[in-house]
Amino acid sequence: MLFRKEVREVRFLSPLQGFNEVVQRVEFREDPLTGRWSRINLERAKRVRQAMGESPLDLLRESAKGCFFCPENLEDSTPKLPPEFGEERMRRGEATLFPNLFPFAEFHAVVVLSREHLLTVRDFHSRMLEDALRLSFEYFERVKGVEPRAVYAMLNWNHLPSAAASIVHPHFQLLVDRTPTFWLEKVLEGGKRYRRRTGRNFWSDLLREERRRGERWIGEGERIGWLAAFAPQGQNEVWAVFKEASCFGEV
Ligand SMILES: [Zn+2]
Structure with a gap:
């Protein structure tokens, strides 16, 4: 490689x-x-970053007033899924899923992760994340039942305004479409090209190569390899590469 x-x-x-x-x-x-x-x-x-000041926690706490995602407002303020999804809002543990009020995908849902309005990175625990992820995968499955052509699923998590979240309350964005995003299309094309040329899977080869070089290798579990990107598109970019699964449905 x-x-x-x-x-x-x-x-x-x-x-x-x-x-x-x-x-x-x-x-x-x-x-x-x-x-x-x-x-x-x-x-x-x-370099000096003038625009990178951390939002003070007090200011973030203030944003709880009238928050749509807080338990006392969620029922009245957030949209409900249409009948073909079988239930109006999907739930698992503390996580609640409902449609995005201003969608920009054919299927665009929000998962609120916690009842608590403000969580710092240290406050998240594995059970909370597992529930939110399982609920997201369940939504992707249901979308497949409603529109089998919608096979391109994306899970985005921007946490706090410093990561460009407009709402402080912890939440995922789930988007599913019939067409891939520009970047995903490039990735899929690249994978096909690599297989045509070598007869092998790019991601399996990448894991083997990066593990051997060790320069960007972070570690691995049974199912996921963790590494820093060779040609990153953002700051502190870390990749989690699934060893066997090639889509959310196989995770
Ligand atoms: Zn809230």
Whole structure:
């Protein structure tokens, strides 16, 4: 497997070094599956981030007033599923699922994970996540029963405004469509191309290769391998690659 990268040096006179010349290295990396290029400059980790202030917890707590996802409002304020889903809202443990009020997928649901309005990352426990994930997979199954052509499912979780969540109360977004997103389409095409060329599965090969190299390998369990992406599209990007499952229905 080819991990292609080019390192280019950039020179300028830096105010941080008394306007002496400094050299920084920019790595251009090509994603081995899709061919998409990313750029990495390790020095950027040191830059000042004026717009990255953490939202103070008190301000986040304030947002509980009138929150649609809090237990006292959820029943009256959130939409219900149509009759073909068999029940109006799906539940498991603390998790509740209902349609998104402003959908942008053919099937677009929200899963509220907790009764509690504000949870920090440390407050989540495995049971809560398991319930929310199982409920999501159950929704994907039901969508398949309603519209068998809707096979492209996506589970998004943006937690707190620092991750671009507009609502503080912990929730997943589930989207299912007949067509893949632009990026998923590129990933699927790349996988097919790789199989045609080599006769093998890209993801199995990637796990084997990254485990051997160890540079980006984080660890693995029986069913999932964890690694940092070679050509990431975002900050702190970590991949969980299922060893056997190729879609949510097989997880
Ligand atoms: Zn709430």
